[in-house]
Amino acid sequence: MRDQLVIQTDRVYTIQRTPQGVVCTVNGSPLPLRLDLWNHSPTGFEFGYGGSGPAQLALAILADCCGDELAVKYHQGFKWAVIARIPGPGGSVTGTFVRDMLAKLQADRAAQNCHNN
Numbered sequence: 001m002r003d004q005l006v007i008q009t010d011r012v013y014t015i016q017r018t019p020q021g022v023v024c025t026v027n028g029s030p031l032p033l034r035l036d037l038w039n040h041s042p043t044g045f046e047f048g049y050g051g052s053g054p055a056q057l058a059l060a061i062l063a064d065c066c067g068d069e070l071a072v073k074y075h076q077g078f079k080w081a082v083i084a085r086i087p088g089p090g091g092s093v094t095g096t097f098v099r100d101m102l103a104k105l106q107a108d109r110a111a112q113n114c115h116n117n
Contacts, residue, residue, distance in 0.1 A: 055076060
């Protein structure tokens with residue numbers, strides 16, 4: 001089965017630490033956890049390190065921006081490349097940035113597969 005890229009334009013993912021925990025919105029609306037795809041962190045999102053909460057955030061952003069199949073396949077790489085590096089109070093990423101990072105992760109994986117064969 002081929003990976004299908006679902007392009008969502010004009011997306012802005014805003015990640016912030018609040019008294020209630022970490023919140024991520026997409027264009028102002030709450031981003032679902034997507035526990036149906038992978039249950040890393042039923043207690044919610046996190047960022048700034050490489051744990052289960054950041055993995056859940058990476059999965060949710062990729063699923064929203066690029067589709068479920070690609071999210072499941074690449075969320076750990078996206079977590080380390082992007083989510084683990086977001087500083088203390090939070091930040092924002094655009095859909096364009098997410099798709100560009102996904103393309104880089106896909107190219108890196110393809111290159112590694114060629115190297116291993």
